[in-house]
Amino acid sequence: MKQLALSMLRTPSRVAGAGVGVRSLATKAGGTTKLFINGEFVESQASEWIDVRNPATQEVVTRVPRSTQKELDEAAHSAELAFKSWRRTSILTRQRKMLDLQHAIRGNMDRLAHSIVAEQGKVLGDARGDVLRGLQVVESMAGITEYLLGHKLEVSADMDTYTVREPLGVVAGICPFNFPAMIPLWMFPVALATGNTCLLKPSERDPGAAMMLAELCRDVGIPDGVLNVVHGSHETVDFLTGDPRVRAVSFVGGDKAGKHIYERATSHGKRCQANLGAKNHAVVLADADRDHAINAIVGAAFGAAGQRCMALSVAVFVGEAGDWIPEIVERARRLRVDGGLEEGADLGPMISPQALQRASELIQSAADEGATVLLDGRGVQVPKYPNGNFLGPTVIDGATSAMQCYQQEIFGPVLTCVRVASLDEALALVNSNRYGNGASVFTQSGSSARRFQSEVEAGQVGINVPIPVPLPMFSFTGNKGSFLGDTNFYGRAGVSFYTQLKTVTSHWRRQAGVAEGAAVHMPTHT
Ligand code: NAD
Numbered sequence: 001m002k003q004l005a006l007s008m009l010r011t012p013s014r015v016a017g018a019g020v021g022v023r024s025l026a027t028k029a030g031g032t033t034k035l036f037i038n039g040e041f042v043e044s045q046a047s048e049w050i051d052v053r054n055p056a057t058q059e060v061v062t063r064v065p066r067s068t069q070k071e072l073d074e075a076a077h078s079a080e081l082a083f084k085s086w087r088r089t090s091i092l093t094r095q096r097k098m099l100d101l102q103h104a105i106r107g108n109m110d111r112l113a114h115s116i117v118a119e120q121g122k123v124l125g126d127a128r129g130d131v132l133r134g135l136q137v138v139e140s141m142a143g144i145t146e147y148l149l150g151h152k153l154e155v156s157a158d159m160d161t162y163t164v165r166e167p168l169g170v171v172a173g174i175c176p177f178n179f180p181a182m183i184p185l186w187m188f189p190v191a192l193a194t195g196n197t198c199l200l201k202p203s204e205r206d207p208g209a210a211m212m213l214a215e216l217c218r219d220v221g222i223p224d225g226v227l228n229v230v231h232g233s234h235e236t237v238d239f240l241t242g243d244p245r246v247r248a249v250s251f252v253g254g255d256k257a258g259k260h261i262y263e264r265a266t267s268h269g270k271r272c273q274a275n276l277g278a279k280n281h282a283v284v285l286a287d288a289d290r291d292h293a294i295n296a297i298v299g300a301a302f303g304a305a306g307q308r309c310m311a312l313s314v315a316v317f318v319g320e321a322g323d324w325i326p327e328i329v330e331r332a333r334r335l336r337v338d339g340g341l342e343e344g345a346d347l348g349p350m351i352s353p354q355a356l357q358r359a360s361e362l363i364q365s366a367a368d369e370g371a372t373v374l375l376d377g378r379g380v381q382v383p384k385y386p387n388g389n390f391l392g393p394t395v396i397d398g399a400t401s402a403m404q405c406y407q408q409e410i411f412g413p414v415l416t417c418v419r420v421a422s423l424d425e426a427l428a429l430v431n432s433n434r435y436g437n438g439a440s441v442f443t444q445s446g447s448s449a450r451r452f453q454s455e456v457e458a459g460q461v462g463i464n465v466p467i468p469v470p471l472p473m474f475s476f477t478g479n480k481g482s483f484l485g486d487t488n489f490y491g492r493a494g495v496s497f498y499t500q501l502k503t504v505t506s507h508w509r510r511q512a513g514v515a516e517g518a519a520v521h522m523p524t525h526t
Pocket of ligand 1: 174175176177178179201202203204232233234237238252253254255256257258260275276277278308309409411437476478482
């Protein structure tokens with residue numbers, strides 16, 4: 001039955017337009033994006049809709065509803081009801097669902113990746129990476145039996161204490177635009193595998209991949225109501241962070257929304273984990289492998305048009321390493337800016353004209369404040385896509401920490417270069433930055449690398465590695481201004497976030513019936 005559902009998924013008769021490049025029931029091309037409530041894709045009764053535009057062409061791909069309060073209430077009700085039985089489902093069944101889901105996602109990789117290109121703009125290979133990095137979280141959840149193992153100890157004669165990890169109930173996930181598959185997959189598979197039910201809100205700018213994932217959940221037999229997808233922006237977020245049925249909120253996105261969501265969710269008594277913005281530094285020492293360091297920086301600064309929370313947006317050149325900047329400019333210049341489906345494209349458009357405008361203004365501010373724009377991507381020509389939100393790779397040299405281009409998260413293909421005299425100065429710069437998502441060092445000196453690793457105040461450290469996002473046997477460990485909360489996404493931390501630890505102490509006396517009298521002192525079990 002399951003096999004049938006999966007193979008049918010790939011045929012147009014089962015899911016309208018499920019082939020590569022064609023949209024599914026959940027989001028029809030030029031049509032509307034449905035809600036996914038209680039196992040069904042339903043048309044919203046919303047009076048307000050948000051256009052999703054292809055960032056390379058401005059064509060309207062779909063329209064996303066601002067869910068009505070009634071729809072949100074129905075979704076929460078469905079998740080609340082489903083929790084009663086889903087939490088009782090055996091762990092082996094939930095593990096099996098994760099295995100089935102990973103198989104389904106793998107089989108629909110191209111379809112998901114094409115949806116990401118159409119709505120988010122990234123190039124096809126990178127869109128596959130977006131799906132793959134999320135898929136790895138699903139794969140890790142096939143090991144949920146191991147993650148949920150507890151402890152047990154005989155603490156006194158005939159008395160045992162053991163731990164049980166229990167699901168919380170209904171949890172919510174609120175997603176950003178830049179990883180339309182990976183970030184939903186950081187959230188709901190961990191929530192579901194641990195026995196929770198979930199209300200997922202994809203970004204209103206690119207919900208297509210999340211809808212396909214919901215469809216795959218339905219087709220592998222994840223019960224109705226266990227995953228629901230709702231849409232909208234602020235009002236939907238305020239519902240998810242305020243409704244008493246929601247026990248925990250996972251958020252990934254920008255600082256403004258994140259602070260609001262963290263404060264609102266926690267003030268309503270919910271757990272909250274919130275990954276926010278970033279300004280990731282690469283410190284380059286003159287003893288580094290020159291070619292490797294330059295390629296790593298160029299790839300990590302301009303890949304995904306710089307719209308990654310772990311993009312390297314600041315390169316700090318120590319001493320003579322500054323002489324490598326012209327080569328960085330040359331390699332950046334050679335990158336091909338084009339539509340995401342074009343052969344050989346290295347970077348696609350930015351998400352919106354507003355994002356392009358903001359990045360362009362920050363480039364201008366760098367020039368106005370005294371930095372040198374060595375490579376200026378503004379006005380880049382992409383003949384086949386004259387209406388796209390394209391910004392070519394941009395390299396700013398001679399920046400200081402006081403400049404806007406350094407202070408602000410640009411979230412575009414812009415590399416800000418700072419020159420310093422020593423590793424001490426580089427560390428002081430990185431550590432004084434308000435963000436702490438990631439930082440990398442490029443060097444061939446073990447002692448410099450070790451010193452960097454132990455003194456740098458960033459949550460994810462790369463040593464000769466440009467984007468050190470940990471695989472899901474670890475957790476995503478941003479810190480400082482890049483994270484609010486205390487329990488990170490995915491891995492063991494993710495399992496902790498979505499579960500409540502219970503300790504049970506049981507006493508099964510061998511000599512039942514022997515009267516002992518009431519003990520009024522604190523039991524010490526000795
Ligand atoms: P965003 O904050 O604009 O939107 C994220 C989500 O919050 C969306 O679902 C949106 O509907 C909602 N939202 C936006 N403004 C809101 C408000 N004022 N009140 C309530 N809800 C609101 O973020 P984005 O532009 O979609 O994503 C880019 C940002 O996400 C960047 O800052 C990037 O660094 C960050 N990000 C961080 C990580 C990480 O792991 N640290 C990962 C990916 C993206």
